[in-house]
Amino acid sequence: MQVIASAIADVKIIVPKIFGDERGYFMETFRDDWFKREVADVDFVQENHSSSKQGILRGLHYQTEHAQGKLIRVTQGEIFDVVVDLRRQSSTFGQWFGCYLNAENKHQLWVPAGFAHGFYVVSQSAEIIYKCTDYYAPAHEHSICWNDTDLAIDWPLLKGTLPTLSLKDSAATPFKLAATY
Numbered sequence: 001m002q003v004i005a006s007a008i009a010d011v012k013i014i015v016p017k018i019f020g021d022e023r024g025y026f027m028e029t030f031r032d033d034w035f036k037r038e039v040a041d042v043d044f045v046q047e048n049h050s051s052s053k054q055g056i057l058r059g060l061h062y063q064t065e066h067a068q069g070k071l072i073r074v075t076q077g078e079i080f081d082v083v084v085d086l087r088r089q090s091s092t093f094g095q096w097f098g099c100y101l102n103a104e105n106k107h108q109l110w111v112p113a114g115f116a117h118g119f120y121v122v123s124q125s126a127e128i129i130y131k132c133t134d135y136y137a138p139a140h141e142h143s144i145c146w147n148d149t150d151l152a153i154d155w156p157l158l159k160g161t162l163p164t165l166s167l168k169d170s171a172a173t174p175f176k177l178a179a180t181y
Contacts, residue, residue, distance in 0.1 A: 001014055001015065001016050001017060001028065001031075001034065001038075002014070002015040002017075003015075003038050003039060006097045006099070007092075007095075007097055008083070008085055008092045008095060008097045009090070009091070009092060010040070010110075010112045011083055011097055011109070011110065011111060011112065011115070012039055012109075012110040013099060013107050013108070013109055013110075014039065014071075014107065014108040014109075014110060015105075015106075015107055016028060016029060016106055016107075016108070018106065027106060029073065029108070030071070030131070035071075039110050040069065040110060040112060042069050042112075042133045043133065044071070044131040044132060044133055045132065045133065045134060045135060046131070046132040046134075046135055046136065047129065047130070047131050047132070048129070048130055048132065048136075049127065049128070049129050050127070050128040050129075050130075051125065051126070051127050051128075052079075052121045052125065052126055052128070053121060053124070053125050053164075054121050054122070054123060054124050054125060054158065055120075055121060055158060055161065055163055055164050056120070056121045056163065056164050057118065057119070057120045057121075057146050057155070057163035057164065057165055057169070058118055058119055058166070058169065059082065059116065059117055059118015059119060059143070059144075059146065059169065060082065060084055060116035060117060060118040060143060060144040060145075060146060060172070061116060061117055061118060061141060061142070061143055062086060062115065062116040062117065062141070062142055062144075063134070063136075063137050063140045063141050063142070064140050064142060064179045064181070065137060065140040066134040066135060066137040066140055067113035067114060067134065067181065068113060068132045068133055068134045068136075069110070069111060069112045069113045069132070069133035069134075070109075070110075070111045070117060070130045070131065070132055070133075071108055071109070071110055071111075071130060071131040072101065072108060072109045072111065072117075072119075072128060072129075072130040073101065073106070073107070073108040073109075073128070073129055073130070074101045074102050074103055074126055074127065074128050074129075075103055075127045075128075075129055076103050076125070076126060076127040077102065077103060077121065077123035077124065077125050077126030077127060078100060078101070078102035078103070078104075078121075078122050078123040078126060079100070079101055079102070079119040079120060079121050079122065079123075079126050079128065080098055080099075080100055080119060080120045080122055080155065080156050081098060081099055081100070081101050081109050081117075081118075081119045082096055082097070082098040082117070082118050082119065082120075082153055082155075083096065083097050083098075083109075083111045083115045083116065083117050084096045084115060084116040084117075084144065084151060084153075084175075085114070085115055086114055086115060086116055086178070086180045086181050087114040087115075087180070087181050088180050088181060090114075093180075094150070094151070094175065096151055096153050098153065098154070098155075100122075101119075101128075102123070102126075113133060113134075113181075114181045116142075116144050116178075118146060120155050120156065120157070120163055122156060122158065142173065142178065142179055143168055143169050143171075143172035143173065144172055144173055144174070144175055144178050145172040145173065145174050145175070146163065146165070146169065146172065148174055148175040150174070150175045150176060151175050
């Protein structure tokens with residue numbers, strides 16, 4: 001596997017080595033000792049599988065207690081994945097990074113604790129699998145407005161239409177009022 005640094009320190013793209021022929025392919029998607037050595041010395045405690053239709057936007061989510069690091073990959077379809085640095089002591093505090101993850105490129109995104117995370121489905125549908133470094137704690141979950149003007153995230157909205165949001169994400173907090181780390 002290859003690690004590519006992003007524009008924000010500690011956020012990394014992981015490119016697997018794929019062995020393929022006319023029968024199909026094989027790739028290693030996670031190896032604990034390699035990940036701890038090359039990416040981050042963390043332990044994963046939970047894995048989630050999400051399915052969403054085109055035009056769905058989930059996020060920007062984070063937990064102030066039981067903060068989660070996430071290793072994200074797409075097994076079907078394509079998403080535009082976004083992270084926002086919420087670490088006040090970071091030189092990139094308040095900055096965002098986005099990349100396309102899809103079943104074709106098989107890239108993974110490492111999002112350390114201290115970031116808000118969200119994604120927008122650009123394909124007809126998408127299946128996302130992500131590992132977490134802490135358990136889901138809904139009492140400590142927060143959501144930042146996807147279209148916050150201070151963040152100015154350049155979402156690749158299809159045909160200029162607004163995304164479909166959950167009720168929670170529709171009532172999200174502006175970045176200026178968001179809890180941070």
